[in-house]
Amino acid sequence: MKIRAILAAAAAPALVPAVAAIAQTVGDSATAGQVERRASADSGAQVYRQICQGCHMANGEGGRGAGAFPALANNPRLAASAYPITMVVRGRGGMPSFADLLTPDQTAAVVGYVRTHFGNAYPEPVTAAEVRRLAGGPGSEE
Numbered sequence: 001m002k003i004r005a006i007l008a009a010a011a012a013p014a015l016v017p018a019v020a021a022i023a024q025t026v027g028d029s030a031t032a033g034q035v036e037r038r039a040s041a042d043s044g045a046q047v048y049r050q051i052c053q054g055c056h057m058a059n060g061e062g063g064r065g066a067g068a069f070p071a072l073a074n075n076p077r078l079a080a081s082a083y084p085i086t087m088v089v090r091g092r093g094g095m096p097s098f099a100d101l102l103t104p105d106q107t108a109a110v111v112g113y114v115r116t117h118f119g120n121a122y123p124e125p126v127t128a129a130e131v132r133r134l135a136g137g138p139g140s141e142e
Ligand code: HEC
Pocket: 047, 048, 051, 052, 053, 054, 055, 056, 068, 069, 070, 071, 072, 075, 077, 083, 084, 087, 088, 092, 093, 094, 095, 096, 098, 110, 111, 114
């Protein structure tokens, strides 16, 4: 009897908005949704705008002031693709690892994008195979 009463109360229409609000809050703070949205980006430009731009700025000019976020624009360190790939898959210092967020294809796309934009002209393509190799291969990250 008691259980029935609780169930009835839970189903009461008055509670529905409250539950919806909680669901909304959870949805807003959960990274799972964000990860899914972000992971749906399939071009290097999209990945850049959704992830990298927040720190490296819209034109790769990097953070101002203390210069905590290095410029990717006109950056000769992008010449060898292994360096930017390793940064993205492993991270370093204030640069997070994106190995869990981006697929090898997405990492290859965004690294290819920054190497061919913002004043960089390193046309040699970046491949998902290279990303996998530098990440240590599937399953060997943990
Ligand atoms: C949360 C902020 C943040 C985000 C997001 C971010 N980075 Fe970084 N990135 C950094 C910081 C901080 C450094 C400097 C790390 C260091 O040298 O210790 C850095 C360094 C780099 C470097 C090395 C630059 C150099 O001159 O040595 C590359 C390449 C790079 N990031 C690419 C990317 C790409 C591509 C993305 C998107 C997938 C990205 N970053 C997203 C913060 C960020």
